[in-house]
Amino acid sequence: MTLLERRQIQRVVDMALDEDAPFGDLTSQTLVPVTAVARADLVAREPGVLAGADVFEIAMTTLDPSVEVTRHAADGDAFERGAVLAHVEGPARAVLQAERVALNLVQRMTGIATLTRAYVEAVAGTGARVVDTRKTTPGLRALERHAVRCGGGHNHRYSLSDAVMAKDNHLAVIPDLTAALRQAKADLPHTTHIEVEVDRLDQLDAVLAAEAAGTIMLDNFSLDDLRAGVARIGGQALVEASGGITLDTIGDVAATGVDVISVGALTHSVRALDLGLDITVS
Template identity: 60%
Template structure:
């Protein structure tokens, strides 16, 4: 089962940084124009269809500004919605809602865009053995939210950071071998022997000829980077279950089904997080009590 929970402390840190950037001395417009006693309701509405992600982040963004704000989440993270769907309702001090609006919207729009894009890829590989995963191509400081959004869309997460697993890419191999591919197996095997048994070891290759020397080192996953469909299928057959096979490079909505059909185990897609456009969600505000009677 996919874990759709977010740790509280990192989310709070992200929100605090966002508000320090967006309202370092408060919202002077609302302070000038909106009476302190004015109250408002706001509804988070979808202008387009998608998959919801960031429900609890939206809620926490509102509550961090004003703990007395009431937030009703109408959909849960990971739920699909149609255009026109109301996703959440907020009631509270108008100044608080207006101050929190942009930060809350920015995050939930980006997270829902990532979830929606991920769900599109997941649907296209349905019925195959392939799992859609993200990469480390995330917005600095927002990785925990963006990777959560990938899970909301039905995808999985690759290694979280450089500290979590070994992934030897082409530049690593070039430095290691000095261009002498005959050294590859011995060098990788020696490196793997230094790892604890729980540390995952993955190696990227860009030619079919590299597969056998890498497999001989006993790696856990082999990444076939920018392979043609024909070479991907040949690579999967050559690996023959001796390691997990990951496909990377040139993956988009037009190519992903063909890549999945070759039998790979994992398809990693940087575009899930690095190039999505914010999903069109709007916070529609209605003043219930403007508090203008005594002015």
């Protein structure tokens, strides 16, 4: 499902815990007995699709490894309101200090997975692939992209280092696009993917003439122009649709015959899902 590794999670968790309590949790250290034990359930306040089970557990156990987390759901599982997704038990001070960081991360990731699942279901049966973009929260890209996969979506290039992707601002400073693409294909390893974004149908000829692009992105095209673009490309490259895609429009976009639909909203403006940690202390 993912290439997300523990070291990536741990780096984010350590940073977040340090940000939240740079000199310790003054409230818990002052008011909560050192011997107190907390028992807590991670409870869904609304239905959704889980993402971030590993992240939640690592956040809850980093401060004190004696804290135990029992999972009742796995990443990618759908759940209803009231579902208990995990149980936590351990020293109360550690549980209380980690609570907000653990919730912030799992709520955001689960919100992304839930929204992604809705987009994926909206294109079911069309063959179109729903993918994310680089419009992620700085520092959280690995977690957010994992969440997209938990929802059934796919990932675009991970970073600027992964593929050649000529966008509108690149094209604005390239005097001869066909020649530039041919040269790129000649210079790059055969394993390097080349994608070119166009925002008008009349730009397609220059891209196709180079015979270099593995993917052509049709950005902010009307449905009629998407259909025309798919026909003009004619299988010479994968066709990606992008720009202002919503749940209301993605089904119609998929029906034009595009191969990939990229949706920035999966990560850049998603709402965190409402999950709560119900704690009792003894």
